[in-house]
Amino acid sequence: MNTDRRTKTPVALLGATGAVGQRFVSLLADHPWFELSALVLRPARQVSPLAEACRWILEPMPENVAGIDFSSSEEIPECRLIFSALGADVAGPLETRLAEAGRFVVSNARSHRMDSRVPLVVPEVNPDHLDLVAAQEWEGGLATNPNCSTIGLVLALKPLADAFGLRRVQVVTLQALSGAGLGGPSALSMTDNLVPVIPGEEEKLERETGKILGVLSPGRDAVEPHGAVVSAQCTRVPVLEGHTECISVELERDAETAEVIEALAAFRAAPQELLLPTAPERPLEVLAEEDRPQPRLDRNRGAGMTCSVGRVRPCGVLGHKLVALSHNTVRGAAGGSVLLAELAVARGAVEGVAAPRAA
Amino acid sequence: MNTDRRTKTPVALLGATGAVGQRFVSLLADHPWFELSALVLRPARQVSPLAEACRWILEPMPENVAGIDFSSSEEIPECRLIFSALGADVAGPLETRLAEAGRFVVSNARSHRMDSRVPLVVPEVNPDHLDLVAAQEWEGGLATNPNCSTIGLVLALKPLADAFGLRRVQVVTLQALSGAGLGGPSALSMTDNLVPVIPGEEEKLERETGKILGVLSPGRDAVEPHGAVVSAQCTRVPVLEGHTECISVELERDAETAEVIEALAAFRAAPQELLLPTAPERPLEVLAEEDRPQPRLDRNRGAGMTCSVGRVRPCGVLGHKLVALSHNTVRGAAGGSVLLAELAVARGAVEGVAAPRAA
Amino acid sequence: MNTDRRTKTPVALLGATGAVGQRFVSLLADHPWFELSALVLRPARQVSPLAEACRWILEPMPENVAGIDFSSSEEIPECRLIFSALGADVAGPLETRLAEAGRFVVSNARSHRMDSRVPLVVPEVNPDHLDLVAAQEWEGGLATNPNCSTIGLVLALKPLADAFGLRRVQVVTLQALSGAGLGGPSALSMTDNLVPVIPGEEEKLERETGKILGVLSPGRDAVEPHGAVVSAQCTRVPVLEGHTECISVELERDAETAEVIEALAAFRAAPQELLLPTAPERPLEVLAEEDRPQPRLDRNRGAGMTCSVGRVRPCGVLGHKLVALSHNTVRGAAGGSVLLAELAVARGAVEGVAAPRAA
């Protein structure tokens, strides 16, 4: 499966100790194109082995990660491609600085997502938005991954928007604990309980969806947001991984339930056509059982990159309703970023890095 | 608090061993008007003490329950008022037979809820629907309590419908385990998981809401359902008690968020005016904290009879959204039925049973 | 129930915002002897109402707590009796200073538990150890409550030690989340999981048990520890409240299982004889059902002050084994301290404070 190590592209990772950082490490540990060659941690965390620098929760830890060098953000080793799993508090200026210095940064942080010249990309949904990178003033580039709850939503909406037009969307999310990171809510607060808010999440879901589904016209240096109105209610539930979303949509054109299902099930896009290594065979999988998708049973479909959809049925208010589930730290974060980097490489957006022929 | 035992009205309970039946026993064990004088169980379950007849989960069991007589459904002792916590599989014909035999049945079962001459009542919402009893062909009477998830919804909707008119409602429920009864989902299936369906629940929510908010015109023998369209998505989450509902509403008239909050917070109705013993001081309590209501922290407000509301805010799609929480086995089942019986007595609907003057 | 407010003894509480502090507030809110008249919080936390100073988890908050004054530790209002729910990091020196200044401190902190002149008391087990206070060099006094897991253990061991002599004890604890406080383990770390260690807990259990079961001979100024060897293994499990302990004991004299059960069930002690307000009718309750005690079903027996015992049976290695359960923040912390203060008052150990005659 692996390409020869000598031909792999060296990559660095900013932040490797959190719930998302650990997923990056796992996904990059055996990646066919990329070689994880530097972990950029705060000095206090530069402890080897990595498991001692953090509370590793994705047992077992990949063995070949042990020997990776630590570096500070001041002296990241030579590599064109850099992934960022930093918190938004530190990500913004550092990512800008790296892009200025000629690096191509693929970030999971929210800092630059809504910047007009920064593409916010779900590879199956708006791969062409990567063209925005050409309009960036930096020597390098910067592309971002949306919020974890946005990704499942736009994956489910995209084929419907294409086939039937999209007018209005209601979504209630039941989000997993890992989305709050390692320092998330206490067990004392979440046992026999749920919390009906995730601060800032609803706004992110509502705004990011518009940008991702929007149009980047040729020659323009900003995305025209999609006109659909999105209203979100976000809750935290005692589930480890996997965000469940109860979605209602109003389409522009009439559609039978069977047509909606067909559009969802048939969805394939650039990552599948390009055979990108992290692309799932099916970005969406429509489940027939009435009681699915369920987080524990379905979050790992397509190695965590497939968004599962179920219960597609009529909605008396908006027309159609359905339930979508996606793995929030894989598809919704690290896996989404890795797939985005693969897409950027495959499209030639990362200067000096070419996709192996095998792909 | 207790009225003299000699002046209390004797009542019987059909089904006392399930999650709802146990709540009935607890609520009736020390009731000021009613004296629980017979437990109607299947012969196989007629084991004393009651705790041995079932898996008692509401520790501690009320002490004065130990001496209550068991009886079979063939020979229920003389008492006008009968509560039914039976499953729908056996409730229907038995309840009809008892009403024919002159008993007044207050039922939590779904069997007769949608029968045109059977009132489906939430005491604060549609107390006048009890007048339907007069149109029943039986010597006795039958009134029903809605589904547990319906009750929280209609309590929150009622003041909005009254103040602003109600056009469309979207609701996603996050329902507690106790709603599935003692034989509900296994721990193996619900740990680190949730289930995005509760069979039949969405239809019940959508239909019952229309009947409860509907109009019973004088002299008519059926309720005219409210015209608002309701669309529901129901999920089961790993919470013991307390149904959380994420609601979006489209009102007929424009309203500021502050006005919506004011209408909810000011809501009082017949049970409060009549000082019914089980009526909470406030049927709705609007919580100001952004992260409330939460099931474990808020389900017991008003001794489980207050529906907590929070996060009232604008909705880009329908206009307003909010989160409601109600205790599903108290307000949503046994407590709702007991309050309904109190209301029926107070309105003189139960022949031969009068409310104590103290109330 | 309440004694007249004018005749109640004013008390202050050090620390009221944590899991144990909140229990103190709840237990003192309506106490027949004590009037909670000052909350000693760090200045940053002196926010009214109290619910805004902390994350209140014991809904509903007692209403009469709203008006209680805050004070800093520098200027605690005049009151003889002070409860301490502080963390061990700050408790030690402050408690000493208060005792020097003439206050009688009843502390749940571990700072002074093993000091030779400080009594470590479970009121039913070693009430006479309170005599140590007379040997203290301070103008006031200081008495302490053991660790939460110790209390359940010594309650179960005491009648066995008295009746049969106690030689060796093995205990494995399955401890609740609230024992780790509000800032305890994350839900991400405890869902579908348990942790096989509680740092420092095993040593506390092993040492404190010896001191509590030990002998304070007349005229001596230190307790002679009991000679029984105790070996503990402590684990944290995803349970909100209630520590379960699997105990094996080697007795000095042969005993039948029935005799062991009889000794446990018959246990009554000074708090019961003195009719102390917080004393449960039965300090130990032996449950006959094979699958009890269970934390959620049994922790609230005796308003959380009764330790439930079950599964008393022969042990092939040490002779006898059993399971004990006690509510860790009530009996094992705040309730234990309140009962201890009542005992101290009843024994005349708190200068200037007398027990009401009603008791």
Add this chain to the structure above:
Amino acid sequence: MNTDRRTKTPVALLGATGAVGQRFVSLLADHPWFELSALVLRPARQVSPLAEACRWILEPMPENVAGIDFSSSEEIPECRLIFSALGADVAGPLETRLAEAGRFVVSNARSHRMDSRVPLVVPEVNPDHLDLVAAQEWEGGLATNPNCSTIGLVLALKPLADAFGLRRVQVVTLQALSGAGLGGPSALSMTDNLVPVIPGEEEKLERETGKILGVLSPGRDAVEPHGAVVSAQCTRVPVLEGHTECISVELERDAETAEVIEALAAFRAAPQELLLPTAPERPLEVLAEEDRPQPRLDRNRGAGMTCSVGRVRPCGVLGHKLVALSHNTVRGAAGGSVLLAELAVARGAVEGVAAPRAA
């Protein structure tokens, strides 16, 4: 990895729908020696695909399982080796009948475990007990796998018994939900709770341990049980998979903690020497971190076949104590049986079935 399909040994599986049966299917779906060629289900369950015959909980289901034939127990296709994941209620007579008919049955059921001529084997602990098969009166043979909680215990005890002699053992188990099967305890009973008993489990643990650690002298037709006394307390905790055991041992010879750790860490046995396909590299892994092993983080070590050990330290009562964790449906059930079958084949105990040379 796979041997050619034509050269694989066809095997049948009795019971494939339960928690253990599903593990068997997963482990046999891609086994290098064995080809799962028949699923013996009750006629009512013979529904294709298998996922519809049961509630499949080990997502994703192996794809190549879809085409496997169902058969009834009356007409099991020709194959020498049969695995049994049946419940003890039906396993006993059927397994005997199959052994009489010339099949070699490897059973996870408890029915025949304590039969004197039936070996009860943990491959790393007592591989030689398989010689008992030669003493069986049947044309075929029968070997059994111990109870899930026994396996982790004897793996940890074996190197200690060998190195230092074993006198007495105390064990408290914290067992996972999957051990109770798909129809195990309800979520309503296990949320915020644990149950301090598993009926029959303690006796199994105590008796099976003696047989497994016992001696089968050459020419004898029964095992002489080990003389160590074992006392067990078993509890059920809200964990999906992975039994945690808190163990105290009294050894015959003095040993330092470091020696005990060394003996555990160095443990290798027949399955490792024979390079059996399901054998983990290390049957025991000693973890250095104070808070390990933890079920969710450590149960999958060695693909679920490694028993993790931690917290090895002195015990004041018996001498040494430690915590062991093993995956109850892999190492403790299906994986243990598959490894046992591999061992039986490698030792030539299954007539007509030879181990591939590759092994």
